[in-house]
Every structure is written in structure tokens, then in C-alpha cells.
Amino acid sequence: MTESIxxxxxxxxxxxxxxxxxxxxxxxxxxxxxxxxGPNGAGKTSMLNCISxxxxxxxxxxxxxxxKVTHLRPNDRADLGMGRTFQNLALFGHMTVxxxxxxxxxxxxxxxxxxxxxxxxxxxxxxxxxxxxxxxxIIDFLEISHIRKxxxxxxxxxxxxxxxxxxxxxLKPQLILLDEPMAGMNLEEKEDxxxxxxxxxxxxxxxxxxxxxxxxxxxxxxxQVMVLDFGKKLxxxxxxxxxxxxxxxxxxxxxxxxxxxDELLTEANI
Numbered sequence: 001m002t003e004s005i006x007x008x009x010x011x012x013x014x015x016x017x018x019x020x021x022x023x024x025x026x027x028x029x030x031x032x033x034x035x036x037x038g039p040n041g042a043g044k045t046s047m048l049n050c051i052s053x054x055x056x057x058x059x060x061x062x063x064x065x066x067x068k069v070t071h072l073r074p075n076d077r078a079d080l081g082m083g084r085t086f087q088n089l090a091l092f093g094h095m096t097v098x099x100x101x102x103x104x105x106x107x108x109x110x111x112x113x114x115x116x117x118x119x120x121x122x123x124x125x126x127x128x129x130x131x132x133x134x135x136x137x138i139i140d141f142l143e144i145s146h147i148r149k150x151x152x153x154x155x156x157x158x159x160x161x162x163x164x165x166x167x168x169x170x171l172k173p174q175l176i177l178l179d180e181p182m183a184g185m186n187l188e189e190k191e192d193x194x195x196x197x198x199x200x201x202x203x204x205x206x207x208x209x210x211x212x213x214x215x216x217x218x219x220x221x222x223x224q225v226m227v228l229d230f231g232k233k234l235x236x237x238x239x240x241x242x243x244x245x246x247x248x249x250x251x252x253x254x255x256x257x258x259x260x261x262d263e264l265l266t267e268a269n270i
Contacts, residue, residue: 005030005175005207006051011060013046013231020046021057021231028175028224033201033208035218035239038228039251044211045087047228048177051209052084053077064175083173085164087180087211093153097144097163098135100152104170105131138169142196158189162196169200176200178210182217190214194221219243227251 006028013021021043028034036044049055051062053074062070069077074084083104091100139145142162147155152163161181168176181197182190194217200206212218218225219239226236229251235242242248 003029005065006209007061007063008047008051009061009063011047011050011057011062013043013050013055013057019231021050021228023060024228024231024233025060026226026233026236028207028209030207031201031205032223033197033210033221035210035212035222035225036228037212037215037218037225037242038234041230042228043231044228045179046231048084048179048209048211052082052177078171078173081172081174083168083171083176085161085168085176085178085181087183089157089160089164091152091160091164091167093151095152096149097152097155097166098139098148100163101135101138101166101170102131104167105135105172134172135170138166141169141199142166158185158193161185161189161193165193165196169204169206173206175207175209178208178212180211180213182212182214190217197221215243 004027008027009025010023011021011025012019012023024043024047036047038044046055050057053069053072053076056071060070061068064077064080064082067080069080072080092103095103139148142165144159144162144166147159147163152160155163161184165178165181168178178197182193185193197208197210198221201208210222222239224236225239225242227234227242227245227248234247234251235245
């Protein structure tokens, strides 16, 4: 396998006459944390949707682990080792935390509707126990053992975000796509989530592609950062290089004079 786990080549996406993405290309190195930033409407979520298979680009290619996946369905990409969380929570609100996370193991189950009813004979029981042990490891890792039996819809927003991350981890992904994992969180919740993302990257060896608006978090945990603006790539590189680029400053802050840009950046602690 190559050093890059994901390659996006000249991807374009349009909805009618509106161009969401225009010839965007980038590589994500295996084992890295790659952040996508940009103003609202820049095309960030559209890019994740193209990578995960929710959208099919009008042109361009998406290559995952040296395999072209541009036309594969989302479930086929999950089988290859790609996980995803969403900006708007996509949990089953009527199910418990444990049940939601177990859903993430579904594509890994070998028993089917024929062998499943023979629970004790076909090995289905042993298989379920094995998956349950791995789910419990994820629950312990994300420190949510105290809510494993709670109904997901009754939990606070921050905890539900953590449960959604747990379900994505249960897919056993090599690459995980996180769409604003810290949106709507307070400072303490953000610090916890940043720690979990770093740990799943370093301890589990999962490559992370993340959309995030908190520039402090992006600067602290990212190995590479790409900036989108009106569907086009402005720059891609090391966090410190990206955040000092004048085009990036103007795209974020909407000012032209460099002195005004620097003053606003200082006030925003960027």
C-alpha cells in the first residue's frame, strides 16, 4: 500500500447550476489527522459526502487504499474500512447506547438469516459475544460505560456525539470521517473530544479526516489542514503554514488590509 490512504483527484460536484466543489484534489497520509476548514457553504460537508459515498461527484476520482471507490455505495465503503459521523446526529433515538454501537458491527457479522436462528449450534452466540467484547472496549475507551443501557434520545448533546463516535469506531475503520465532532459543545466537552480523537488516531491507528470550525483544536491536533472556499481548494499544508496564508485570512475574516487581518487574528487568538 502507498503512504496515502486516501486520494481525491479533481473532484467536482454541482447541484443544478450551483457548484459545490470545483476540481478539488488532495492526499491524506496514512495514520494522520487531516482537517478540512473553510467558511460556511465552502463545500466541506459535500466533500465528506463524496468521500463516504452519499454523493457521487460529477467528475473526478476518489481512491481509498489504492482502490478506486468513486462509484461504490456507502455500505461497500464501510466494508473496505471507512467510517463516518454526521454534523446532525444520526443515532437511533429509541435504542440504547449499547444497541446503537452494536449496529456499527453489523457489516462484520458472518451469520445470516439462515444460520442466525440456530443460535447455539451455528456459532452465532460465540460471534455475538466476540463483537460485544470489542464494543465494550470502545465503551471503556470513550468513558461511557455509565450510560451503556440508557436510551440514546434521552442523553445530552455532548454524550450523543460521543456515542456516534463510538458507533463509527465499531465499524473497525482504517479511515474515519468526522463532520464537526465538537459543534455545540462546551469547552470541557471539546477538550474531551479532542483527546479521544488524538487517542483513536495514535492508539488505534485510525486515520482521521475532520471538519472543524474551532481553530484552536485544528491547530493543536492536525497534521495537515486543507482550506476550501466556494468549493475550491485555497491551500493544503501544515497548520502553521495554512493559518498564516493571507488568502486564508481573507476568506475567513472578509478583510483586505493585512494590518486589519493581523489585528483580527490576534483578537480571535488564531
